[in-house]
Amino acid sequence: MHKSKVIAGVEIGTNKVAVLLGEIQEGKSLNVIGFGHCSSRGVLKGEIIDFYEASDCAHAAILAAENQAKVKIDGVYLALSGGHIRGRSSEASVNITSTDGRVTREDIEHVSAMAKERDLPENCAVIHHLRRPYALDGRMVEQPIAMEGERLEANYWTVYGDDRIISDAIHIINGFNLHVDDVVLSGLASSVAVATLEEKKNGVLVIDIGRGSTDYAVFMNGRCMSAGCIPIGGDHISNDLSIGLRIRLKQADSLKHRYGSAIVEHKDKTEKVWLNNDLEIGDRLVPLWSIEKIVELRVRELFNVVRKKLGALARPERLPAGVVLCGGTSHLRNIEICTADVFETRARIGDNGAMASEELRDSQYSVALGLLHYGLRYQNEHDHVTQRNRGFMGKLKGMFQKV
């Protein structure tokens, strides 16, 4: 009998809640078996501001996915985003003490533990310790065991966030009587879906632009060197349009979708478009140049913030594979041209084509899809469900939970 496990990838975003169910068979293959989608409420800039509204939306989406797949979920992989998420480099080094001067497993464990032990700010909880390549006497090595050297350095990119905000997100899932097996930064999850392994080895920056926040992750030598989130998203472009053109936010959002472009295409300042395009009272002409200019400025500002956060990691020579864009706002016209201009490297719009069917190919589902693949890859380390179901009574309980 094949042992299978059903996991859910849940993204509670500012714009939507997306849930994908995947069946992992014998820890080797993943089949997407259910999909739930619900417009989001109670979430602002990736953070929960109304617990019950956000719960209702998330639970409705999970239930829809469960009903579609007609299975019970064993565990949830939850995406986290929002301005509270921060990252920092944690470094430590040890002298190699073995008589033959070769690195042992104990040396690695020791230096890793030291790097991870650094204090966090008050009321913060670690989300990821992303290991960067080791340095052995200053040279970068992927696996230093048995290599000769005198000094071993470990370097982690520690991603952490406000534990109250993380608790709220986890408790929403717990409120549906489900256990969160792992939390994953949204940028990391989407990068699994939209960036290839080759790109990650060469050096690539993945930017997931959502409605309320933007997540990013930069990869080199196949490892994540940095990841984070900034609380700026597609809503800010609409907001700037609203202020700049003195129109309502809803109208600004509509203009952004209809005429928005990340670079100014129309230089003629007299060219105008209808605001509502219904020719009714209140409809008026708006300069197209103004729309494109505002959008471009805002998008450039967003990318510059990301570039500033990444610092040296965002230099073009470190990103030979360029920038991959995903998320709802990545549908903005000419955004890849603007990206390439800002980062001075090539850019493309990512999609999930390599691992998803037609209806899930759009990059707005990259996070949920990436969570499933994250779950497949790391399930052996984070298999809480198996731990809970250990023993005869645990298995019996598991059988009843399947009903």
Added chain:
Amino acid sequence: MPRNAASKKGSSSRSWKDISQEVKPKAMSSTAWKRLQVGRLKRIGLALVVAIVAIGALRFATNVNHGPRLLNTAGKELPVRHVEVVSDGVLGKEWILNQLDLDALGNNLLKIDVASVQQEFEAIPQVKRAQIEKQYPDTLFISIQEREPIARIVARNASGERLRLLVDGEGVVYEGVHYDSSLINVLPYLDIKGLKKEDGRFLKIEGLDEVGKLLSEAKSIAPHLYRSWKVVSLKDSPHIIVRSRTVKEARFEPKNYRRQLAKLDYIIDYNRSRMMGQVAKVDLTLGAQVPVKATVFTQ
């Protein structure tokens, strides 16, 4: 882990995994609450189905292993509540129930052995045939066919006491009960050479079928003659000699009784109308010739 405890622990080792993942009702949406309740109901339903199947299987296994015993056990639940009795004679329901003795049979319809009850009834000399039926769930049906007496016979028991017995058309001798005396007193006495007895019971009288035919013929076509008959004798077998108040001795041969009875009736009538006195002897065995010996008629 509660938040305060985590804060005291220090932020260096604080991970998202330290956040407690208890399911709190406050955190549940209505959708989640419904799902939880439906899940519980399904689990209870499944547990009930499993329990019912298990109990059913257990009972089935017990039935398979102890089937016959269960059948007997079930019989204890079928007591006899009604006994229906039909008799074509003089034996009443009360007398039959006394003979049946339900308590001795266990008062269980399933336990009653119909054949043995039938044998018990047919062992009673007055009962010619008995039919016993079980009518489920609680009724025992008894139908009795009694012997019809054609004559009386007098015998003595071992202590020399005189016994008044009855004989039916098949020659069975029995001690009749519940007969009305008016019915018994009109029966003629049977005069035979010797009445044999075995195991305390009188043996069947052989060759009595012709007597039966004669008496039943007389009873039906000449009841006035029959009522006057006192003794029927087989001592001069195969001839049947009848003694009555009107004819001291009438001899019948064992054939065509109707004709012989008609002749006897004519002779008696003729004799009475001529006032020729009482007929002493009539021999009806000689065909057309009927010798009649008359005594002097005295008024």
